Amino acid sequence: MRADRIVSLLLLLQNRGRMTAPELSTELEVSVRTVYRDVEALGAAGVPVLADRGPEGGYRLMDGYRTRLTGLTDAEAESLFLIGVPTAARDLGMDAVLTTARNKLSAALPAPLAERAARAQDRFHLDAPAWFREADEVPYLGVITEAVWERRVLRVRYLRWRGEVERRLCPLGIVLKGGTWYLAALAGEGAESSVRTYRVSRVQEAHPTGELFDRPTGFDLAEYWEESARRLEASMLKGIAHLRLAPEAVKLLPMRFGAIGRRALEAAEPAGDDGWVEVHLEVESLPVAVGDLLRMGASAEVLGPAELRRAVAAEAAAAARLYGGGELCEGGEQGE
Known part of the structure; x- marks a missing residue:
């Protein structure tokens, strides 16, 4: 959305100082012409954006100006847990809101802390997938993620070793393990229901049913995954x-x-x-x-x-x- 992009532009100028139009276009993933229009929109809104000419030129905010527009949206706040895992954010379709959230967070920090945060980003990068292995195709990860957030029941077609099956799932959480996405979901009906793990890349179809479900009382995704991983290891070691x-x-x-x-x-x-x-x-x-x-x-x-x-x-x-x-x-x- 244009409003989000203009906010991101403003925060980039506030956090980094002078930036050229090509640098801004790269950061915002838009054309240079779009940057020109957005800068004009900022000026029309009363933001003091200055344009310096020459080899050292670029756009900058008037000295001493700082915006207080640093409040995070819901989606941006949700994306913060992915700050160190950019590939995960991209898979979940949250890379754009993560960038905006990161800019807002940097703008809210005092200068020394903002500098340390920028230095950490420059020097640490987490690449989840293993060597010599392409990441799994996960075309339904977005649908599943939305269902996890909204507590919506899914009807899925799932590929097992012995063939395809259809399942009614109540998605409880998503885990990224070694570059592979897994879904923890409640499967089955009534007293027969239990939490099980599904590899997201094996989901052949996923459709929301429109039905809402209640999360099991006391369910903790991290605890479930740790216990599940222990059981899996114990079952594999023969x-x-x-x-x-x-x-x-x-x-x-x-x-x-x-x-x-x-x-x-x-x-x-x-x-x-x-x-x-x-x-x-x-x-x-x-x-x-x-x-x-x-x-x-x-x-x-x-x-x-x-x-x-x-x-x-x-x-x-x-x-x-x-x-x-x-x-x-x-x-x-x-x-x-």
Whole structure:
């Protein structure tokens, strides 16, 4: 909206001082011609905007002028929790109101605090998605977010591993985990209802029903997510692998397995005379554990359980047959 844009322009001049028309157009994501019109509108409203000519020129407010127009709208206040996560704000369609809220917040701060806030923004940036992975497509995230705010029941078509299902959901909250959006929602009817987690990228359709719902008394999204994450981890970790690790594998274990790898090393006995260390590592199902442990190469030996050792040996033998037929020459070509 033009009024919001003009307020943003005013606050930019107040917070940053002199700015050129191209700089303002970049910040506001409008044309330079639009900036000219908005500056004229500010002047017509009685705001003392001065235009300095020359190489060091630009627009600025008259010395000593400060607006008290720093009150946040509801949408801007709601967006403040996303200040450190710009990609999340964009996914939720709140990037524009977040920018305005940030400008208003800066304008309301005393000069020293505003300078520290600007310095923090310049030096810290949170990029949620993991490396080498594109963010999921979430075409219905906006619809779901609106339903969360307004407590509206949704009718969704959801893609599970075993096929599509239709669900009536009461959306309670949204979580961004490792670059992936999740929805916590009340599903089911009456006494059979329970809070469940849905991956937003698997929502194929989402339509508000027009029906409102009451949030469960005492429901806390952060507590629910923490408990849900613990249950998920417990359900995924199916067993313990007894491993023998070369010195280089000892260094790799925390990088490959994170906190699980660190815990395994902390509980390990001292290294033997050859430098190898025996550890007990929590692992997922057999197929997943085989793939994870083969990534360690010949620097990790599976000592047990026997089923896991046989499976890793069989997979390694299959890989050897696939690449068999002679040693690789320097440069990557097969020799005779």
